[in-house]
Amino acid sequence: MRVTNMLPDIQYQMQQSQQALATATQQVSTGLRVNQLSDDPAASANMVASLAYSANIDQYTSNASSILPRLQTADSAISSVVTSLNSAITEGTEGANGSETSANRQGIATQVASVLSSVISQANASYQGVYVFGGSDSTTPPFVQASTTYTSSQGSAASPLAATTPLTAGSVTTISDATTGQTMTYKAAAGDTIATLQSAIASAALAGTLSAGTTATINANGQLSIGTNSATAGIAVNSDDAVLGSMTAASGTEVANAYAYVGNSDINTVQVGDSMNVATNLPGNQLFTAGPDVIGSLSNLITALQSGSAAQIGSATAAVSTALNYISEQRIPLDNTISQLNSQDSYLSQEKITLTTQQTALVGINLADAATNLSQAQLDNSAVLAAAAKIMPQTLLQYLQ
Amino acid sequence: MSLSSSLSIAVQSLNAASGALQGTNNNIANANTPGYTREVAILEEMAPVNEGNFSAGSGVELKGYQSVRDELVQTQIQQETQAQSGANAQLASLQQIQPTFTTSTQDIGTEMSALFSSISSLSTDPSNSTSREAVLTAGQNLATAFNTASNTLTSQQAGLNTQVTQDVSQINQLTKQIAALNPQIAELKGSGQDGGTLQDQQDQLVLSLSKLTSVSVTQGDDGETLTTGNGTPLVVGSQSFTLQTTTGSDGMTHVLDQNGTDITRSLTSGDLGGTIQTRDTTIPGLLSQLDTLANQFGAAMNAAQAKGYDQNGNTGGDFFTLPATPAPTVPPATDPYPGAAANIKMAISDPTMIAASSDGSAGSNGNLTNLSGVQTTALPAGQTPGDAYASLVYQVGSLTSNANAESTATTASLVQLNDQLSSVSGVSIDEESANLITFQQAYEAAARVVSTIQSLFTVTMSMGTAAAE
Numbered sequence: 001m002r003v004t005n006m007l008p009d010i011q012y013q014m015q016q017s018q019q020a021l022a023t024a025t026q027q028v029s030t031g032l033r034v035n036q037l038s039d040d041p042a043a044s045a046n047m048v049a050s051l052a053y054s055a056n057i058d059q060y061t062s063n064a065s066s067i068l069p070r071l072q073t074a075d076s077a078i079s080s081v082v083t084s085l086n087s088a089i090t091e092g093t094e095g096a097n098g099s100e101t102s103a104n105r106q107g108i109a110t111q112v113a114s115v116l117s118s119v120i121s122q123a124n125a126s127y128q129g130v131y132v133f134g135g136s137d138s139t140t141p142p143f144v145q146a147s148t149t150y151t152s153s154q155g156s157a158a159s160p161l162a163a164t165t166p167l168t169a170g171s172v173t174t175i176s177d178a179t180t181g182q183t184m185t186y187k188a189a190a191g192d193t194i195a196t197l198q199s200a201i202a203s204a205a206l207a208g209t210l211s212a213g214t215t216a217t218i219n220a221n222g223q224l225s226i227g228t229n230s231a232t233a234g235i236a237v238n239s240d241d242a243v244l245g246s247m248t249a250a251s252g253t254e255v256a257n258a259y260a261y262v263g264n265s266d267i268n269t270v271q272v273g274d275s276m277n278v279a280t281n282l283p284g285n286q287l288f289t290a291g292p293d294v295i296g297s298l299s300n301l302i303t304a305l306q307s308g309s310a311a312q313i314g315s316a317t318a319a320v321s322t323a324l325n326y327i328s329e330q331r332i333p334l335d336n337t338i339s340q341l342n343s344q345d346s347y348l349s350q351e352k353i354t355l356t357t358q359q360t361a362l363v364g365i366n367l368a369d370a371a372t373n374l375s376q377a378q379l380d381n382s383a384v385l386a387a388a389a390k391i392m393p394q395t396l397l398q399y400l401q
Numbered sequence: 402m403s404l405s406s407s408l409s410i411a412v413q414s415l416n417a418a419s420g421a422l423q424g425t426n427n428n429i430a431n432a433n434t435p436g437y438t439r440e441v442a443i444l445e446e447m448a449p450v451n452e453g454n455f456s457a458g459s460g461v462e463l464k465g466y467q468s469v470r471d472e473l474v475q476t477q478i479q480q481e482t483q484a485q486s487g488a489n490a491q492l493a494s495l496q497q498i499q500p501t502f503t504t505s506t507q508d509i510g511t512e513m514s515a516l517f518s519s520i521s522s523l524s525t526d527p528s529n530s531t532s533r534e535a536v537l538t539a540g541q542n543l544a545t546a547f548n549t550a551s552n553t554l555t556s557q558q559a560g561l562n563t564q565v566t567q568d569v570s571q572i573n574q575l576t577k578q579i580a581a582l583n584p585q586i587a588e589l590k591g592s593g594q595d596g597g598t599l600q601d602q603q604d605q606l607v608l609s610l611s612k613l614t615s616v617s618v619t620q621g622d623d624g625e626t627l628t629t630g631n632g633t634p635l636v637v638g639s640q641s642f643t644l645q646t647t648t649g650s651d652g653m654t655h656v657l658d659q660n661g662t663d664i665t666r667s668l669t670s671g672d673l674g675g676t677i678q679t680r681d682t683t684i685p686g687l688l689s690q691l692d693t694l695a696n697q698f699g700a701a702m703n704a705a706q707a708k709g710y711d712q713n714g715n716t717g718g719d720f721f722t723l724p725a726t727p728a729p730t731v732p733p734a735t736d737p738y739p740g741a742a743a744n745i746k747m748a749i750s751d752p753t754m755i756a757a758s759s760d761g762s763a764g765s766n767g768n769l770t771n772l773s774g775v776q777t778t779a780l781p782a783g784q785t786p787g788d789a790y791a792s793l794v795y796q797v798g799s800l801t802s803n804a805n806a807e808s809t810a811t812t813a814s815l816v817q818l819n820d821q822l823s824s825v826s827g828v829s830i831d832e833e834s835a836n837l838i839t840f841q842q843a844y845e846a847a848a849r850v851v852s853t854i855q856s857l858f859t860v861t862m863s864m865g866t867a868a869a870e
Contacts, residue, residue: 004827041798048791055514136764
């Protein structure tokens with residue numbers, strides 16, 4: 001073949017080797033084999049899925065980290081409740097001793113009341129402003145003090161009360177206040193409603209018949225709560241109005257259901273794995289008032305200690321024991337979830353490492369390979385340039401001079 | 402044989418050597434001129450002179466110059482140039498589109514993941530206003546990523562549309578110049594001469610035309626006839642046929658032949674072919690997929706929102722605002738959801754309007770499962786949103802890679818073909834240097850003959866004079 005001018009070939013070769021050099025330099029500087037989609041379209045497409053999964057892993061890890069302390073707070077609270085219930089059982093067992101005097105039992109009742117207060121405090125436990133036993137309504141304390149809350153002995157009123165609920169005309173409601181030593185008697189006229197009763201109670205408080213601050217409010221459960229600012233004020237209420245329920249409350253101090261649950265029964269779940277969702281909360285009503293009622297059993301024990309027989313105290317103490325067993329059972333799934341989260345956290349960490357390795361294999365380049373490629377590209381480029389430098393100046397004219 | 406006839410032969414020899422030197426000189430002068438075809442001097446032996454019983458040679462004659470051409474390789478170069486220009490036109494556009502679909506930051510895939518991460522994060526504390534704000538921000542970022550990707554494609558399309566007009570204008574100029582050369586070359590050939598410089602100029606113009614569009618060349622008595630790939634005449638003899646442009650119903654520039662027939666679709670290679678291919682097929686295909694993804698993803702998010710309740714207890718409203726979808730047509734439109742990616746935007750700006758709740762209670766996160774579920778649920782087009790985006794990424798990468806491979810292959814092929822052409826038509830300085838010496842020596846030898854004959858004349862003229870005595 002007749003060769004006339006080698007310059008175009010040399011220029012092409014130089015361009016090729018410089019392009020290879022630029023690619024090798026980019027691979028070394030970025031650590032990536034795929035720097036643009038066209039470098040490896042299939043790997044780039046796989047990276048989309050891999051990066052999305054990687055983001056999910058990060059978020060699962062973040063979710064687990066976020067809810068773990070909350071669940072640990074709940075577990076810690078339940079642990080304290082267990083301790084408190086054990087303490088109450090000890091107190092109740094002591095109170096059930098037939099040789100205890102009434103005064104001693106009153107003292108024990110006070111101690112159990114303190115335990116109840118502690119249990120309520122734990123039931124209102126929160127983590128960073130989130131009340132862990134409030135159901136999905138986690139922004140307000142789930143258990144609110146309702147002072148004295150009365151329900152029918154057969155249960156709550158037939159339907160939740162409202163300010164507009166009409167009272168039975170002619171019905172009589174008496175409210176005795178141990179602090180003032182007076183009794184307010186209210187006879188409902190035709191057209192009277194709960195609001196009318198509320199006004200009458202407010203007026204009686206102003207008049208001094210009832211302790212200052214005594215109010216009648218409708219709590220979240222639709223129950224009428226009558227009480228004062230002071231939790232220790234003894235108020236006894238009796239009513240023959242079927243609308244309010246047949247009031248047979250014990251007088252003197254607060255009674256069972258003195259705390260109302262204002263949370264809800266929702267259980268939120270959070271995804272911490274592709275196919276793993278965990279509950280982030282345990283509704284307080286399920287834990288403390290459903291089944292063997294923890295709060296109710298403590299209240300009943302207090303009542304029994306205050307006015308019951310040794311047998312009744314023993315029975316109430318047994319109820320607290322049942323509640324203890326119940327709450328201990330309820331704790332098991334929670335502990336399992338915490339354990340799962342810890343395991344999942346380790347799994348996610350490992351998964352992340354695996355994923356990073358896969359991504360490196362997809363689009364990355366081994367540093368040693370990159371360095372070798374660069375070295376090879378440099379060598380090739382030098383060879384092309386050296387060849388060009390040797391060949392280009394050579395012409396016949398040089399030899400003819 | 403007389404001294405006079407010998408002198409005549411020597412003078413012809415001087416002329417022939419001088420002419421050959423001129424050819425060599427011209428070759429050396431044009432060694433680096435693009436498109437120049439080397440010329441060789443055609444030397445021919447003169448007819449012998451018969452004197453009595455013998456015949457004697459009567460010297461040499463310079464018949465002219467002949468360009469050394471290889472029409473086949475020239476045609477292959479034209480065809481390969483068309484393919485290279487077409488690939489380069491596509492590559493240039495795709496290289497600008499490619500960064501929009503990266504897998505690093507601010508692309509649709511990344512922003513989509515960020516949105517689902519923010520939704521998942523919200524599930525840990527659905528009442529948290531900061532987490533709710535984060536979901537809105539992530540949604541806005543995703544909408545912006547869709548808008549940006551769509552705008553990149555449409556602005557590329559608009560740029561290519563302008564290129565069509567420019568290419569057609571250049572094609573018309575070139576065909577006019579090629580047609581003007583045809584009669585001149587035909588005249589030269591008709592008189593038995595070589596096309597020479599004019600043919601070189603025409604070949605260069607045809608090569609420039611090949612960079613712009615597919616062109617077929619046929620040699621005839623009246624010069625070269627040029628047609629486009631589908632047979633539309635561009636040059637016939639001394640006449641060139643102007644291509645025209647017009648704006649079609651699709652808003653794009655269309656190319657018309659001299660009869661007003663739309664030949665846009667038949668232009669497949671060269672810069673114009675590559676430009677039209679990218680503008681009318683590649684980009685609309687990508688845009689259709691992008692719009693489908695934007696619309697169906699947005700609709701899925703809206704449907705998930707509608708299953709839940711916002712923080713105010715109201716049924717969830719739309720998450721994204723999408724442009725109205727036109728009624729289906731027969732045959733189906735290329736893009737069933739035109740403008741979806743360009744115009745998708747957030748429908749809500751109030752964080753409380755995220756429908757996290759499944760039962761209306763403010764703290765419930767039950768419906769976030771439905772919103773998160775969009776990530777793993779196949780859209781009506783058949784793929785999950787992530788897979789649909791991955792397909793788009795693959796397609797952009799594959800199209801760019803293919804265009805790059807074709808560009809590289811045609812470039813390498815052109816280097817080879819140019820080597821072949823150069824081996825036939827190219828000027829070798831070394832070769833010409835050798836020719837230079839050869840013809841120089843021929844000239845010197847002829848001059849010496851003249852000098853010798855002159856001496857002989859002198860001797861002859863002195864016969865019978867003192868010197869002779």
